[in-house]
Amino acid sequence: MPGSAASASEIVWTSWRSVPGMPAISAGTLAELLDGGQAFRWHRRPDGTWLGVWADCVARLSLGPEPMPQKNAGSRDAGDGIPRTLRWSAPRALSRRVERALPAYLACDADFGALADALPWRSDAHLARSLAAFPGLRILRQPFGETLLGFICSATKQIVQIKQMLALLAVRHGAEIAPGIHRLPTWAELALVSEDQLRGCLLGFRARHIHRAAAFLAARPGWLDETARLPYPTAKERLCALPGVGEKIADCALLFGAARLEAFPVDVWVLRALQNRYALDGWSPAQIARFGRAHFGPHAGLAQQFLFAFERRAKTQV
DNA sequence: CGTAAACCTGA
């Protein structure tokens, strides 16, 4: 959609600085991280940088030109392969906030190398191959509420279409936080939007779900934040009480919006991946989920992200 | 309790 590009150029951006605590990452892995189904508000710009919005934050991300001095010269990955330093820039007016929020958003305090190493790749050749294809892939820590919103929109939709819906929701119902750039509406704001207006954002039958979920949440202040803090099984159970939220979407919200690495969302990609690569033909999503949790262990959600990325690339490239 | 159809829109 046109619209934001022209006005966005009025933004005065800070100079590029490296993201503290963030390991070097290749272009291919970065694309998978920002635009591989975890988040829906990052867009690649013509100059190759990424522009993204979360909560009240706007940032650009790009990779440094110089390859990091590296020890693992052997590893290959999806894109052009070379890990580079990640750099950020933000609208001047938001730079203080983004500087604080970005490392948390990217979960820079977590050692995903160690987490991935703890997965059973030594006895699982397909997992090993998937890890090697996207070295440095991690799980974002997005704001819980908007992660939930994004995944309620995701039902039977592809990433491009989900991004389209959220862009419309933001521009029509979310506050402008930088020239031409709008945040997503909060659930409290969504509660004031009619179902027809939501339909106008191309949500289709999801409009009803979001409308009813917003009413539910508006009547229960603090419910969402409490849910994010509950133990995983309880949190998931509570989320599934929301209209439009089943197991898969609850797991996505908890994995990508509440850092619950034990959440193991089973969508058709992961379903197909496990059925085909692990000889589990005919297994139902529920059976696959049980297998995944048992086989991959306490960080099954991280394993899921690698398998998902691998499967998606296999489809578009083979 | 497992499977099927409906739900909106458009790539």
Next chain:
DNA sequence: CAGGTTTAC
């Protein structure tokens, strides 16, 4: 038909 949930057999 599509990265899903819900409601109805």
